[in-house]
Amino acid sequence: MCPCSPPSSLFHGTKHQSECGRVSPDQGRHGNASCSAGTLVCQAGCVLEELSRHVEERGFIMPLDLGAKGSCHIGGNLATNAGGLRFLRYGSLRGTVLGLEAVLADGTVLNCLMSLRKDNTGYDLKQLFIGSEGTLGVITAVSILCPPKPRAVNVAFLGCPGFAEVLQTFRACRGMLGEILSAFEFMDAACMQLVGSHLRLASPVQESPFYVLVETSGSKAEHDAEKLSSFLEQLLGSGLVTDGTLATDQRKIKALWALRERIAEALSRDGYVYKYDISLPVERLYDLVPDLRARLGPRAKHVVGYGHLGDGNLHLNVTAEAFSAALLGELEPYVYAWTAGQQGSVSAEHGVGFKKRDVLGYSKPPEALRLMQQLKTLLDPKGILNPYKTLPTRA
């Protein structure tokens, strides 16, 4: 990519800044980034959107993208093991992060800032810091693999008559779009109503019980267009989809993505929001939403479901005029117990923090919680790193 030199030394000190590829004029805050051959090496304080711009100018993309890209830092993305919109195609940060530097509780600088795709020299220590939310060490620099920038991106936005049809559309998608499928997101009618009423975003398709956003990313526009149009033809013919629209230009693509990405903003304008971020077997992904509507009745303003269907990740949100302990009592631990009953995860991609630390037991056995606590004690015996977070009060 750019002719800048790699980190000057992996072992002696932390001089991984480079003159090349400054991603922000505000260097003190964001730090620097360097890159070569699709590998980005940067300081932890770089903002995801600025890194995206930096690598896109050089023919690559970041392997992750999320709604908060304009403000989130790459170090925080790693610390929370962020998922997001490109997970379906490019997978987890556990595979795409090549190295990191972390400062341990005793001040030791742990330099694992490799830029190699393969490295089996002992335990993969960087994994300890990915997703541990700063409780085992503070991530200070990152090396990450960036996929080549796709030459053609298309987005289809579809209306589906039911969730069964959403699932069948996903199956058809995987079969017919195969390697060019880069996102498969869904939202229910309540989500569309909220982005309409609070943000004045109009639905691009006929009113439907469910909506699906399919993104393709490929290297040859004609091939992708052909795959996508035969996919849409088959779908519309089969009744799985009642209406659909296709975007190939950047402006329209952005507008379609906004419908999905701005749901959280619309929810926040609807009232107090009870938020859940769960993983489930994909066939059961939506079951909890109608279940909760029946359970809560008029006590909830809205119960909505949307998320990364391709990853089995549901964002379940309940709004009400104001916070109510009684409503919370209806939701918790009910939602967690229901999720555990499906062998799901009570925290799919948003992390644990202090809010969910005491519900980990719904998704993790006691032996795992005990080992987590032992790791914490080993790495942070005085409990000074991000205290009161991630680990259960009693493990």
Place this chain on the structure above:
Amino acid sequence: MCPCSPPSSLFHGTKHQSECGRVSPDQGRHGNASCSAGTLVCQAGCVLEELSRHVEERGFIMPLDLGAKGSCHIGGNLATNAGGLRFLRYGSLRGTVLGLEAVLADGTVLNCLMSLRKDNTGYDLKQLFIGSEGTLGVITAVSILCPPKPRAVNVAFLGCPGFAEVLQTFRACRGMLGEILSAFEFMDAACMQLVGSHLRLASPVQESPFYVLVETSGSKAEHDAEKLSSFLEQLLGSGLVTDGTLATDQRKIKALWALRERIAEALSRDGYVYKYDISLPVERLYDLVPDLRARLGPRAKHVVGYGHLGDGNLHLNVTAEAFSAALLGELEPYVYAWTAGQQGSVSAEHGVGFKKRDVLGYSKPPEALRLMQQLKTLLDPKGILNPYKTLPTRA
């Protein structure tokens, strides 16, 4: 996929066997496998090739493939963080393994056998056991994500006039084949000579200093063929490639892969083999081979280089009539120091075992080795798990 039930309970006991999907009549040895929606859950003793067959019958493939597939166990693949031939496309086991079960040194059964794509409920304990070669626990069951089986697979075998041309061919490949590129392997002329003389495999192309094997895997045969033929046309016209052949049928594809996969066997027939498995920045991947030829002169029978170019992974092998301490002294620590000088890894995908435990310091700083030792002490205080392996004698 198949209608079998998922692991009956993730938390209560270890009943993850299923009636469905037995992968071997020899159940006692290989255990059972179950599957659903592209996720395979199986016992650690299943043989990789049998698992491949099992999931392929259901429209999926294993995310890893390697020469030893006929004998290696999936548990061992995880324990050594095996790389192999599909790494370029499907990435590391750290991303594709969804869960595992391990037995700890004190007999605790640690059940992290989730089948979810996303799960951020605390530390990702499974990563401790992937690649730690059994020194922290014994992996007893595995849950792994299997990609959809590609409908079209093509292999091109090319002759290149120099290593610079191999690199340029790789760059062209990434650009023109994009998302359908599934392998980019290379071998030098000495490798071809050895598979010819020891195994009677004939080169399918004109004699060249280097050979490249390019594999594509996609969902639409016509599109892939079109991409591949315009790629080959451009390459042959540009002089990057002097000769090439294309295989679309299974038999010929196998024959071309055999040239690459059987190099290790040919080497073992050539005499005593000094083996190195290193990661390097891709531009420097071959430099060490001519360097060593000059250094060793007639003391070596052959010095050959081949490997997974797309992953920056060189298999460097030196053969001699018999083992010689003097020749070993010429090779080590020279090879390790040279690799460290390029910020490379002295063990890319083969692991550490007892042979490389004392050279980890070439790729890892002392702080990392110390933390590795602390983790070992935490999880195996009596040192009973795979002793004398992986960790340096003194860390």
